[in-house]
Amino acid sequence: MTNALFFQCLMKFHKCMKNITEPDAKNDPNKHGGKIRSFPHERGVWATYVYIQYKPPEEFLEMVEELKKVSESHGIILNTVEDFHISLSRTVKLRHHWIPLFVDSLKAHLSYFSRFKVALQSLDVYENEEKxxxxxxxxxxxxFEKLEKIADKVDSCLLEFKLPTFYQNPSFHLSCASCIGSKTEEIEKILADLNVVFQLFLNSHSKCNQIWVTKICCKSGNKLFTFSLK
Structure with missing residues (x-):
């Protein structure tokens, strides 16, 4: 191969690579607010997870602010989460060319589920795997039982691609605030006070803890897929 031909081939290769749409690692929101990525950025590999989206009313956000004030009075600084959701899978590494197949598998497995209601009734403390x-x-x-059945179906899809399944004996929850580091022990000491704030909120806003689940979401990199329930 001549040098000129080699150079032409090399330029074509770079042009093709530029046309591949991938999430921008520099703009990854996981790098904001002290967060870290669950795994290093890899070209052609997209962070993917399945979840139920929740759009909180203003009253709910006011309750979260009260929780933050109580925590701050005990020396624990909490920040409101960037998006409210109930996870149905871990965050896994999905190769770009697997995405259409994975989405089709999710669509097939979730097509039999009907809409249902979730009620959030108590506070608890959680840590990410990296602590x-x-x-x-x-x-x-x-x-809870409906969430468990859906998570089992999502696990079936993940296993098709040899990806990690969800946690055993999961505690389905909606994260509302977080802090940097491993602070479970400290927050558990004030959990009773925080639960008082939450229960008072429920007494005056009895519907704000209920989520009517009409769709399941899957986010892969910068792509969002939704699956409507019957």
Whole structure:
């Protein structure tokens, strides 16, 4: 191969690579607010997770602010989470060319589920696997069995691609605030005070802890897929 031909081939290769749409690692929100990525950025590999989205009313956000004030009075600084959701999978590494197949598998497995209600009825403390961040979460009680069945179906899809499944004996929850580091022990000491704030909120806003689940979401890199329930 001549030098000129080699150079032409090399230029074509770079042009093709530029046309591949990938999430921008520099703009990854996981790098904001002291967060770290669950795994290093790899070209052609997209962070993917399945979840139920929740758009909180203003009253709910006011309750979260009260929780933050109580925590701050005990020396624990919490920040409101960037997006409210109930996870149905871990965050896994999905190769770009697997995405259409994975989405089709999810669509097939979730097509039989009907809409249902989830009720969040108590507070608990959670940490990420890396123990770099601690979360204050609202536990799902009503709707738990339905969440478990859906998570099992999502696990079936993940296994098709040899990806890690969800946690055993999961505690389905909606994270509302978090802090940097492993702070479970400290927050558990004030959990009773925090639960008082939450229960007072429920007494005056009895519907704000309920989520009517009409769709399941899957985010892969910068792509969002939704699956409507019957």
């Amino acid at each position: 770099t961040r601690t979360f204050l979460g609202l536990k799902a009680h009503t709707g």
